[in-house]
Amino acid sequence: MKPSIRSVPPALGILTATAGLAALAGAQDGGQLYTTYCAACHGVNGEGAQNGQFPPLAGSPWPLGNPDRSIKILIAGLHGEVEVNGKTWNLEMPPQGAMLPDDQIAAILTYVRSSWGNKAPGVETSRVKTVRAATANRTTPWTAAELLKQHPLDVKPPVADLISYVYDGTWKKLPDFNTIKAAATEEEHNGIISIAKAGRKDHFGMVWEGVLDLPVDGDYEFYLAADDGMRLMLDGTPLGEVDGIGPIQGREKQAAGKFAKGPHKLRVEFFEFEGQEEIQIGWRKKGDKNWVWLTDRKAANKPKWPDIMIEPVAEKAAIYRNFIKGTTARGIGIGLPGGVNFAWSADHFAPELIWQGEFMNGGHHWTERGQGYEPPAGDHVVNLSKGEALPEGAKFLGYKLDPKGNPTFSMSIGKSRLLDSYKAGGSDTERTLVRTLSLTGEGSAVDVVITDTLPVQAISSTEFALGNLASVASGPPAPKPKNGKLVLTLATGQTATLLYRWK
Template identity: 55%
Template sequence: MIRIALLSSLCAAPLLAQDGGQLYTMYCSACHGTDGKGATGGQFPPLSLSPWVEGDAARAVKIVLHGLHGEVEVDGRTFNLEMPPQGGMLPDDQIAAILSHVRISWGNKESQVSADFVKSIRAANAERKTPWTAPELLKLHPLPGVRPPIANLLSQVYQGEWQQLPDFSKLTPGNIEEEHDGKISIAKAGFTELFGMVWQGDLTAPQDGEYRFRLDADDGARIILDGQEVVKVDGMGPMNGSRAKDGKIKLTAGPHKLRVEYFEYHGQEGIAIAWRGPGIPSWRSLTDKPPTGGPDPMPIAAKDGRAVVYRNFIAGTTPRAIGIGFPGGVNLAYSADHLAPELIWTGDFMDGSRHWVDRGQGDQPPAGEDVVKLSGTPIFPAEKEARFRGYKLDPAGNPTFAVQLGGQTLLDSWKPADAPDEQANSRQPALQRHVSLKGSGPALEILISDSAEAKPIDDQELSIGDHFHLHTEGEVDLIKRDGKTYLKLSPSTSATLDYRWKP
């Protein structure tokens, strides 16, 4: 099977295009993907829109005939996957058909390859017994017109002793250089300790959409696009993946002003940045060293109008958390330890790559915005001896959590709702909560918020903290005490509450 993304051109008459496609599917797609973007989420080199597909066809023919060994950079990513030679298995006409198919597929617009051309390359290199390396091939067949990842890149070097990112705008650089290769590197800093660097240039987004940036550094760094901070790794620490962070930003197609700030205190030094998004299907490095921390993101989201459940460690709540991602971009994390909803947020639900793919350790933070911490303590005092009795999902995936207290059962149901926004003349995402108490026993005080008292806005609208409004339906008995808010519920009664984010 073909294991590296490097194919090229020449003209003549290969086999029919559909024959090349069938041969590609049989021999190449397991690694390079049926869409040419690299199998298993881009873990193998892409052929789609790859500069290795362009230019001199001899480069690609040699790779297929003799294989490829060692590191190779494709589309800003470094791969080190051994590609075995195929020349002993595939005849000239089949190699020509495969390469011709690749060169006219997935956005590639190159001339086709003839069987006679493959035959000539095979004869000229008949004595070769070992796979090619990327440096050997690029010396003989340079890639055509490869654009630098960052255009108009300038670097500035500063001397100083910092343990956190300084305000570089108030400092005077000691050296300014043009970085013609368009990659961020500290190799030209001239120092190994007690220095900082700032890079500025133009980063071009291929399409409109949301882009993710991954940053790791020893010691601190941050990425700014068009004046907006995207992601930051501050303070002191190693660049081994443990401190790597991801950030995201929406960009329009075209160039954007990129600014990267970095400082080094003592010890090892380094910075690694990669990005991906529309038109960039796999992580593309912007530095001379790619980031090593964390797998590719795996967004978890509601599908076909049905909520989705995430049962893993969620940052900001207890180990036995139950995450619910509803349609419409509203989300909930319920603690089975505290018997209470503890987090609500808008936007994206969760990134499953840490726990669903690599079974990584640690808590995964919510992927969205406007995260509200409702509470962080048990919903009832310990003497109540309340027990979690599980949850049920309705046909739309909306949950009802059950808590038993002696002869009583508390049912706590959640679903997405729309809240009116009079100023915008529209409706905003909201969560509706229906709480009911079944069985016989005393009235209960149910904790709503342990960090803020509800402040009335009108008869049915209350403000809790700085983040959201609470809208009540019917007669709801809310109690404010010691900076907390409780719902008082009598047996065989219920209450409906809408959680609405403040505009």
């Protein structure tokens, strides 16, 4: 599905342009202007904010080449679908010409064209002034088609003359596609191998044929990975394959060969059985550090940050307040002694994750303020809930820590107040998260949702299995299944203790 948004901040990372480039745009600081007007969508590193929910500028041909294309976008905006490096976005970039003067537009573009590996000449203020005057009658945002007709991208496709073939079928090993009739054929003008073009999820195959142009004579390495199976061929000779069904992780392969400079006939075969679907293919000259990717999906690079493991110290709980994958933006991670961990959502008034072992790796967010959500570092992660655990109108009042760092979260519900406290329990062989809920005040009884995501099976009148990973015990009072959820009803003055255990 293509992401869509009605309106976004200005488009078009966080270093300062060189003095020579800055001179092209007068005294304006392109890096600072980019941070102010552009980084919210395109990311401080130019790779697209929110894990790629917005188009990248790093490694993109759009801001390079003829600068008039980017000048027009900044002045009048951009509407509709735009394809960048094989991926399509459908976003609405509002015009910025009324807000940004010519010298600031020049400074921003000069910075973008010289950052994150981009290498293009700077933009002069006079060039912006000329384009603004020539398009003064423009009253609507540009479309990608209009701009590409006027200013084609100066980019060489990864695979020339690429054609894709889609096949219907159910296989657990690579079939002989030469004996099967293709259900669809399409020219891939961007030269990028993508299974998204098939428009299917399960039980299909694809073949791509094209020309791979290698730059010099010598030894080359190839990276292959797929979910489920794939084969790579050059000049009719198989180089390597990932056959059978299974996830992409752990089945990656590398192949090598000596090839002459120039064009080589490329053929890639792929099939998808069921579940996830993905393919990754890259090549590089032996000894080079970086891969040249032929697919729209790339193998994850190693993190640019060191491991900084966060853990309880001297039997005192640890806290992690950055974004945690699996909970909301106001998630609060607590690592208790003994390898008992949980993430509590201040948006939903509940522990949304519990897990064992290691707590969190702070390297991502504690080094250069990494973006995105960090998953728990441990194992046996259980997603307890995803919605609000308290009735409408509940408010989060904050939390306090006891001398050992054990937290108590406080909420108000009308005239009542709910305290939600946690500590580690059990033994080294049976780790337990101990949760104590107490309700005070003058209000009526309150329903507290224990889980709204997991199947619940009664073990006894006071203990319930939560899926196949954990169980919860309490009583009295004890939680009860209600409308597909497990709910604890607390009356004013009552206190309940819940024990979360891993199977």
